[in-house]
Amino acid sequence: MKWSLKLGRIAGIKILVHWTFVILLGWIVFSEMQRGSDLFTTLLSLAFVLTIFLCVVLHELGHALTAKRFGVNTKMITLLPIGGVASLERIPENPKQELLIAVAGPAVNVVIALVLWIVLPPLRDIPGEEFFSRITLANFFYLLFFINLILVIFNAIPAFPMDGGRVLRALLAFKLGRVRATQIAANLGQMLAIFFVFIGFFYNPFLILIGIFVFFGAWSENMLVQHLDFLRGHLVREGMMTNFVTLTPTETVRDALSKLLTGSEHDFVVEQDGQVVGTLTRMQLIQAVKEEQVEKPVAEIMTQEVKAFNVQDKLAEAYTELQKTKAPLFPVLDNGRLAGVINSDNINEFILIKSALAH
Known part of the structure; x- marks a missing residue:
């Protein structure tokens, strides 16, 4: 707290x-x-x-x-x-x-x-x-x-x-x-x-x-x-986002800010050739701007220890983990490679749609 x-x-x-x-x-x-x-x-x-x-x-x-x-x-x-x-x-x-x-x-x-x-x-x-x-x-x-x-x-x-x-x-x-x-x-x-x-x-x-x-x-x-x-009974594959923007470790903070401003993403997965190497949040970007680090590569400010889910994991477990950790997003892997991204907003939309279809 x-x-x-x-x-x-x-x-x-x-x-x-x-x-x-x-x-x-x-x-x-x-x-x-x-x-x-x-x-x-x-x-x-x-x-x-x-x-x-x-x-x-x-x-x-x-x-x-x-x-x-x-x-x-x-x-x-x-x-x-x-x-x-x-x-x-x-x-x-x-x-x-x-x-x-x-x-x-x-x-x-x-x-x-x-x-x-x-x-x-x-x-x-x-x-x-x-x-x-x-x-x-x-x-x-x-x-x-x-x-x-x-x-x-x-x-x-x-x-x-x-x-x-x-x-x-x-x-x-x-x-x-x-x-x-x-x-x-x-x-x-x-x-x-x-x-x-x-x-x-x-x-x-x-x-x-x-x-x-x-x-x-x-x-x-x-x-x-x-x-x-x-x-209950649904997999992460069903609730993940497959249309998302990523960053590479060599892109700069300035590049990330450009993607932040021109797109709908607030937080990013950093990947290299399909392998997840970190995550970068909007707050980390703002902090980097305050410290005048806009030319730094995102690899230097990203979070390197990243928890990831598999496409076959239970969607309820991912939702519980998001609620518990308050993490902005989790990468989703398929055979070890980045296949999607999951966050609380998308799961809530999934619940809303399923609830509407049930009625």
């Missing part, structure tokens, strides 16, 4: 924190200053929030490590002011596997709460409002216990793509199939998202952010599953 700071790695998974996290910490400091808190109380509040997000990281690791058991890797875990996001390479289509991955995160919070329940001395009285209104050394871990319970309850809400929504999708998929289950779970998630936004205007602005995240997350997941269903 853009504008994220890398904190390190756990079990080979990058842990990132988004820059907007600073806004949350700043808001906490501002709130404590408004209340007249001293430095120690302010630092304790910050430590409490950071401890909560440590629990969030463990929650996301629960998803990631369970997914790894099913052969699904996780690229990164990103911390946002509204929680954490584990970027799994894919969601298993097997409903049992998705169910286990979805419940693994909240299960971690249950374990944390259980450990705190066992270790902490029992409270003598039922906590009052004052107990929850200010963080002290005396109530720090008790509040952490309650927060982990809240995380379990909150994630149980069937608002797709949250954990509860994924559990619902997995359970529905046992009987209805993945596509129909996704539609139901996504529609329910979007209705709950609208409710979150409405309530957020009156009570807590964070609910608005959560509602927006849930709404568009549900929409994009639903679209992705429907698109993959349309692509």
Whole structure:
């Protein structure tokens, strides 16, 4: 995710924190200053929030490590002011596997709460409002216990793509199939998202952010599953472009700019006698112009490590890879030689045409 700071790695998974996290910490400091808190109380509040997000990281690791058991890797875990996001390479289509991955995160919070329940001395009285209104050394871990319970309850809400929504999708998929289950779970998630936004205007602005995240997350997941269903059974050969412009390694940046301006291509495959040697994007060209490198051969600025698909590969796999990597295009090979180019726009047009023909 853009504008994220890398904190390190756990079990080979990058842990990132988004820059907007600073806004949350700043808001906490501002709130404590408004209340007249001293430095120690302010630092304790910050430590409490950071401890909560440590629990969030463990929650996301629960998803990631369970997914790894099913052969699904996780690229990164990103911390946002509204929680954490584990970027799994894919969601298993097997409903049992998705169910286990979805419940693994909240299960971690249950374990944390259980450990705190066992270790902490029992409270003598039922906590009052004052107990929850200010963080002290005396109530720090008790509040952490309650927060982990809240995380379990909150994630149980069937608002797709949250954990509860994924559990619902997995359970529905046992009987209805993945596509129909996704539609139901996504529609329910979007209705709950609208409710979150409405309530957020009156009570807590964070609910608005959560509602927006849930709404568009549900929409994009639903679209992705429907698109993959349309692509099932089709090969890359059917969705690739065969009328495209290429560059040779010896052509200059100026030559590439000319082809960019006179044609419809934004990104190019660089090939030599039918062999792919690299790719060149519009952004790379613009950067070369800014650095006054218009006479340089494209071989010096192109991306040399290129993933390519074969004409016999599954079109759904190419679409998934394009969505995952955000690559502008992939070359398509036939017996090792360049036969076509594939990108997200062309696959989306393929889906649009197939959908129209189906009706």
